[in-house]
Amino acid sequence: MEGRRLALSNLEKVLYPATGFTKAEVLHYYATVADILLPHLRDRPVSFLRYPDGPDGQVFFTKNVPPGTPDWVTTAEVPRSEGPARMVLVQDLPSLMWAANLVTEFHTHQWLIGDPGQADRIVFDLDPGAPATIVQCCEVALWLRERLAADGIGAYAKTSGSKGLHLLAAVRGASSDRVSEYAKELAVEAEKALPELALHRMTRSLRPGKVFVDWSQNAGRKTTATPYTLRARAEPLVSAPVTWEEVRECRAPGRLAFGAPDIGPRLRDYGDLLAPLLDHGQAAALP
Structure with a gap:
């Protein structure tokens, strides 16, 4: 693969028992969306939420470079409050497939x-507290879209791949603290x-x-699920970009739930709905 030798393991292993989705299908999904996904990963240190035995098995975060990482995988030193650490950069198809093989x-x-001190994106993670669902997230997203537009900032939406919705926008000239x-x-x-709908505090009793x-995922140390990543859920759901028309018309939770098989057709229909985030010429300055 692009001159790299990569051993892929346990291809028949079922990772999503609800649908029978196997590790081979996980790898095929990432190979299929690589051209769209890689620009959203490139030059960004990656944290891995690993679930090698499926979402019902052990699930754990890996932020430092995992043991056994091939020497051809790009890594970089990242500042942290407790001292610098070394993290993975997924820069190309072989690195993506190596990482995907870790599940x-x-x-x-x-x-x-x-420039780790300078944010180039702003993100809002809209998380519904039952009985609220993604339907209510869409109402809040539409309000936030208009509010951001008033400051000259264009926002884009994607599903979280779980219960909620993410709003993202390209920004420039501001530190992570300011964002x-x-x-x-x-x-x-x-x-x-x-x-009656929105809450800015995490307090469980209020949710x-x-x-x-x-809003806290804008802190320099925080991360958010990357566009097009599979999630460790009962089914192979994807954090999938959505149109604002889909957000406006969302009337039932299942309307904005997309699995791995849905992404290819959506890319053919819409292309990468988050492509504007990659154009730094479209980034807006904060007021």
Whole structure:
């Protein structure tokens, strides 16, 4: 594969028992979407949420370079409060397939390795507290979209691949701390504008029936599920970009749930809906 030798293991192993989805199908999925996924991974240190025995087995985060990582996989030193660490950069198809063979969700920071203090994205993780669902997340997302637009910031949406919705936008000229501060300001505004629907605090007792607007993933140390990553859920669900029309028309939770088999047809229909995030010329300055 591009001049690299890669041993793939346990291809017949069923990783998603609810659907019989195997490790071979996981690897095929990542190979199929590689051209679209890799630009969202490139130059971003990756945290792996690994589930080698499926979502019902052991699930654990790997942030440092895993033991046995091939020497041709790119790594980089990343600053942390407790001291620098070395993390993986998934820069090409062989690295992607090596990482996929570990059976992992891909999680990335909102900054690039060249300038870890400067955010190039802002993210809001909209997390519903039962009985709220992604339907209520869509209502909050539409409000946030308009609020961001008022500041000249264009937002894009993707499913979390679980219960909620992520909003992302390209930004420039601001530190992770400043982006976090701005995101919190908007989360507080959302709660004031939608008091029966939105919440900016994580307090569990306040969350039933509301959407937690998690602004904290903009902190320099935090990561968010990468676009197009598979998730460790009962079915092979994907964190999939969605159109704003789909967000507006969402009336039932299942309407915005996309599995690995759905992504190829969606890419043919829409292309990469998050492609504008990769164009730094479209990044907006925070007010």
